[in-house]
Amino acid sequence: MVFQEERITEIGKKLHQAGMKLTPQRRATVSTLLEYQTKHLSAEELFTLIKQKEPEIGLATVYRTLDLLTELRIADRVTFEDGVARYDLRCEDHQHFHHHLLCSVCGKVEEIHEDLLVEVEQEVLHKYGFKVRDHRLTFHGICAACSKNIKQSN
Amino acid sequence: MVFQEERITEIGKKLHQAGMKLTPQRRATVSTLLEYQTKHLSAEELFTLIKQKEPEIGLATVYRTLDLLTELRIADRVTFEDGVARYDLRCEDHQHFHHHLLCSVCGKVEEIHEDLLVEVEQEVLHKYGFKVRDHRLTFHGICAACSKNIKQSN
DNA sequence: TACACAACTGACAATTTTTTTCATTTTTGA
DNA sequence: TCAAAAATGAAAAAAATTGTCAGTTGTGTA
Numbered sequence: 001m002v003f004q005e006e007r008i009t010e011i012g013k014k015l016h017q018a019g020m021k022l023t024p025q026r027r028a029t030v031s032t033l034l035e036y037q038t039k040h041l042s043a044e045e046l047f048t049l050i051k052q053k054e055p056e057i058g059l060a061t062v063y064r065t066l067d068l069l070t071e072l073r074i075a076d077r078v079t080f081e082d083g084v085a086r087y088d089l090r091c092e093d094h095q096h097f098h099h100h101l102l103c104s105v106c107g108k109v110e111e112i113h114e115d116l117l118v119e120v121e122q123e124v125l126h127k128y129g130f131k132v133r134d135h136r137l138t139f140h141g142i143c144a145a146c147s148k149n150i151k152q153s154n
Numbered sequence: 155m156v157f158q159e160e161r162i163t164e165i166g167k168k169l170h171q172a173g174m175k176l177t178p179q180r181r182a183t184v185s186t187l188l189e190y191q192t193k194h195l196s197a198e199e200l201f202t203l204i205k206q207k208e209p210e211i212g213l214a215t216v217y218r219t220l221d222l223l224t225e226l227r228i229a230d231r232v233t234f235e236d237g238v239a240r241y242d243l244r245c246e247d248h249q250h251f252h253h254h255l256l257c258s259v260c261g262k263v264e265e266i267h268e269d270l271l272v273e274v275e276q277e278v279l280h281k282y283g284f285k286v287r288d289h290r291l292t293f294h295g296i297c298a299a300c301s302k303n304i305k306q307s308n
Numbered sequence: 309t310a311c312a313c314a315a316c317t318g319a320c321a322a323t324t325t326t327t328t329t330c331a332t333t334t335t336t337g338a
Numbered sequence: 339t340c341a342a343a344a345a346t347g348a349a350a351a352a353a354a355t356t357g358t359c360a361g362t363t364g365t366g367t368a
Binding site for chain 4: 175177196197198213214217218237238239
């Protein structure tokens with residue numbers, strides 16, 4: 001958990017740069033997001049988990065903190081098919097949001113951290129004059145494991 | 155509006171194939187979706203508009219119809235930053251969902267109907283074994299008009 | 309035609325998710 | 339030390355969506 005502490009400190013700095021504080025509630029929220037990276041938890045789910053660390057925290061604070069982190073681009077909000085907002089920490093070294101693979105069979109969400117869209121974004125700039133600063137890309141389909149199962153069962 | 159009628163009849167056929175009817179309420183919903191294509195209206199917004207055609211319709215029916223159209227892949231649900239579900243008719247000749255350009259300055263949503271992702275999807279198949287069947291791609295950035303304005307004001 | 313049945317509907321209640329309000333507490337800087 | 343600003347929890351409120359249910363409509367079949 002050494003890396004976690006470093007990461008939290010770093011995020012604390014970003015908050016301070018924006019004139020805000022790393023309160024115990026915010027620390028617990030960030031730490032939980034770190035702990036459950038790639039899990040795409042909703043505000044409610046996070047609230048339940050964060051309360052284990054910081055039992056006094058209220059749901060509204062979790063919402064407020066998540067909004068704050070999203071605004072500062074420390075976290076990203078993403079919505080899959082159920083319509084509930086979910087939260088992901090943005091990777092330190094990536095300025096763009098990562099992509100998701102959503103399996104229609106098992107429902108699993110995989111992450112892709114390479115930036116597949118460099119060329120596409122240049123095309124968008126040339127053809128439409130649109131300057132891309134960020135993106136949301138989710139593929140719907142069948143994951144490797146489920147493809148295998150389908151083949152076997154035939 | 156000749157094309158609209160054709161399009162509605164065609165969608166009626168799809169419903170029948172699935173064992174469902176093209177009721178007046180559903181017809182009014184589809185027709186409104188056609189009329190306001192590319193507007194990305196929410197269920198509430200559609201409800202207000204549809205009532206002008208079909209005053210007896212209830213909000214629940216609009217939700218039910220939109221769910222139905224989404225399931226039959228006649229329409230697509232998409233969520234932008236405000237978290238509200240919005241609905242787009244899928245283009246007849248496109249089997250994939252189209253893309254969106256969301257301007258952070260003026261808030262406008264443009265559509266891109268060309269499929270920029272063919273190569274990316276092959277890459278995803280090769281690298282991750284994930285068979286893509288559909289996608290959601292939204293670019294966040296600055297549209298051509300706003301870029302121009304920003305330059306001028308400097 | 310009559311009838312049975314399934315699809316469909318509107319009204320409204322209920323639920324779920326998110327935001328707002330407000331009184332109180334904490335922190336910070338002068 | 340003290341005043342202002344920032345942050346918080348609890349609860350109410352708002353917004354979005356879904357479920358319930360009694361009644362209607364349409365369809366196929368005898």
